[in-house]
Every structure is written in C-alpha cells, then in structure tokens.
Amino acid sequence: MKLVIINYGAGNIKSIQFAFKRLGVEAILSNNPDDIRTADKVIFPGVGEANSAMKMLKVSGLDTLIPNLKQPVLGICLGMQLMCKSSEEGNTNGLGIFNVDVKRFSNVVKVPQMGWNTISDLKSPLFKGIKEDAFMYLVHSFYAEACKEQIATTNYEFNYASALQKNNFYGVQFHPEKSSVVGEQILKNFLEL
C-alpha cells in the first residue's frame, strides 16, 4: 500500500501521519506529482486559511493534478473545503470537485465551532461499521452547505455537509486523526476502499 499525504505546507500533517502509523501504515509526505500520481491512496490535508492554501497548491501545480486523480482521495478539514466549488474565506475558487459552496457560520453561534459533534445520515463505505450519531472532532469557521454529494450531516447553527463523496473523491470536515478510535476506524475504512 502506497499512501501519500500531500505536503503543500498547510497545517498539521504530523497527526495524520501518526494516526496511520497507529494503524500500521507508513504514509509518505510529498508534494511530488509522480509520488502522488502513483499512490494507491491519497490524503489531502489542510489547516489554515483557504486563499493562501489554494495559492500554495497552484505554485506546485497540484490544483490541476488533484482533480484528475483516479485513486481514492480523502480531503480532511480545509482539504475538503478546497475540493468544493468556492469558499467565502478569502473569496477563494476551489478545485470544483464537489458541486457545493463553502460559507461562514454566522455569529448566532460561536465561531469557530470547536469540539466534538455528531455525524449522521451516513451514506458511504467510508463509514462502514460507524454508528449513526458517532462523535467526531471538528474545528472550523466555514462549512459546506447541505448538498447532493453529502455523505454525512452535522448540526451547528443548521444542518450542513460534514462529509462529501463524488466518485473516488471523499472529503470530511472533521478530523478523523483526532477523533479517537471511531476516527481511526474511518481512516482504516479509507485504506480498505
């Protein structure tokens, strides 16, 4: 199994690498197009600000590479958001893999949402063995709107898409690498796709 975590300078990727290590898989950190293209599975992480992250992707040409990948790709947190059409954060155009826009929570609720919330209406092999209303750790100020490609729903201010899937592309708003044994199960499921 060749597992590549795309390393484009956005955020804490060590935790993801360690989480896979706990599952017995040594992930490769790389931004090299050949490495990424030849991987069996690709993780697209991201923490930080959408616009600057998108710029970093463009510098290394990853903005055109990622949408053309054929193997399973899992976007995590900002990674998922960048796979969407656009983000209100810094008025950013995303990779457009998922046909949905990313917006900011309003000040009716505390922003960022920080902590453990439930995921429900689970609809993908990614969630094999995961119970409805399982708790996941989330930290985010922006969210993907409810949409057709949604495979998990979370409620904060309203129902939004906390996971998305289109063909070989998967995206999760929560941090499976930080969501205890349930999160590790989701990563394990991804490896088995």
Added chain:
Amino acid sequence: MLTKRIIPCLDIKNGRTVKGVNFVDLRDAGDPVELAKQYAFKGADELVFLDISATLEGRKTMHDMVLKVAEHVNIPFTVGGGISSVEDVDDLLQCGADKVSINSSAIKRPELVNELANKFGSQCVVVAIDAKNINGNWIVYLAGGTIPTELNLFDWAKEVEQRGAGEILFTSMDNDGTKDGFANVALAKLSETLNIPIIASGGAGTIQHFIDTFEKGNADAALAASVFHFGEIPISELKEALKNKNIPVRQ
C-alpha cells in the same frame, strides 16, 4: 449537537506531570504520555500540556514530549508555556500539537496574536488569561500569575478575539487550587462579551462544580488537573452526571 468538553490539564516540568496548588507546592503525578493515553481512553475530550518551566529551561524536552504525545494519543491537544514567537508555534505544530496557548507573550506583544492567526489560522490559537478579582475589577496577571497588569479581563479578552484568537482559556486565580468551584459570574460575562469558545479553569473540586460552570458560567469547556490526576473525579462518572443534567457530552 456540539458537546461540552472536559479537558484534563497536565502541568509539565522536566518532562514530568506536576500540579501546582495555587501555582506553588508541586506534586508529581506521572509520565505525561502515559497519562495522556489513559485520559484519551477514559473519555477526555481534549488535553492541555502546560510547560511551567519553559521560560527557564530549554524547550527541547517539550518538543520530544509533544512528538510522543502526537504519536500515541488520538485526541486533540494544546501546548502552552513559554511560547513567544511565530517560530516557537511553527515548531510545536510541526511536532504534532493541534493548538498552542499563549499568555504573557500576548500581553507583552499583542500583535503576536494577529501574526499567529494569520499564519496558522485562529483555530490553533488559544489565548490563556490569568485574572484576579480585585475589588470587583478583574485584573489580568502575567508570568504565571505573579505580575499584575493594567488590563481588565473582559477588555483584554475582547481585544485578543478581535486580533484573531480562536479560544480563551480563562483561569481565575481566586478560584485556582481552592476546589471551591469555577468563577461562573465572570465566565458568564465573558461568554456574553465574546463569540469564541471559552474554557473555564480554576476551582474544580466536585462534579457539581462542572455542572455549574456549564449551566451558570456558560463555559464551552472545563479544564481541571488534580481532581482528574488523583482520581477524585473519574471522567466517565462526570460525563454521566452531566448527561443526566441534559448537558450535551460525548460518551
């Protein structure tokens, strides 16, 4: 529904966990990595590691500890103590910390909060505030609660929120170490003033204190050390009690 978080705090000195009672008189409560794993297993929602010797000693030991924690622990954790620059934060995040907590360095140079939020995102910037109620005015202290400043708790908290802090960790020095309950009146006022999450710290002694800080103090999370380290309050029992009071928790 977003749940209320229970956060054990591990004070670290020379790579070992210690707990200060009113910031002095330290007692040893074990190896941080083992403790952290145990807490994750027992249902803690998050962990805070506070390097209380960071300003005096090399930060190397802390880096090693952060790496080990990130390797073995599957819940989020925050690292604080002696962090004063963008480089410090970069190092800790590279080692696998999810968030960093800054205190004195933000008071000395408030722009640091902006710099960190811009570079790493608000979600990983926790501003810790130690404050004491002096004749009805909450005064902010720096350097581990030893030096009073001219800052008012609520004004300072608002300022760091505007500068990009993602969360406030408020320790009431009047309550810390007393096991008499959290400073819920000040917490409720903070919660009303701010639109970012607030962690209550200082004063946990009983399960009822946690119930009160969520119900009366409107805290988003509650942090404690000795009641957890010495097994006085098992986390599972605490969460069961909170659930019975209809306070949302992860179980």
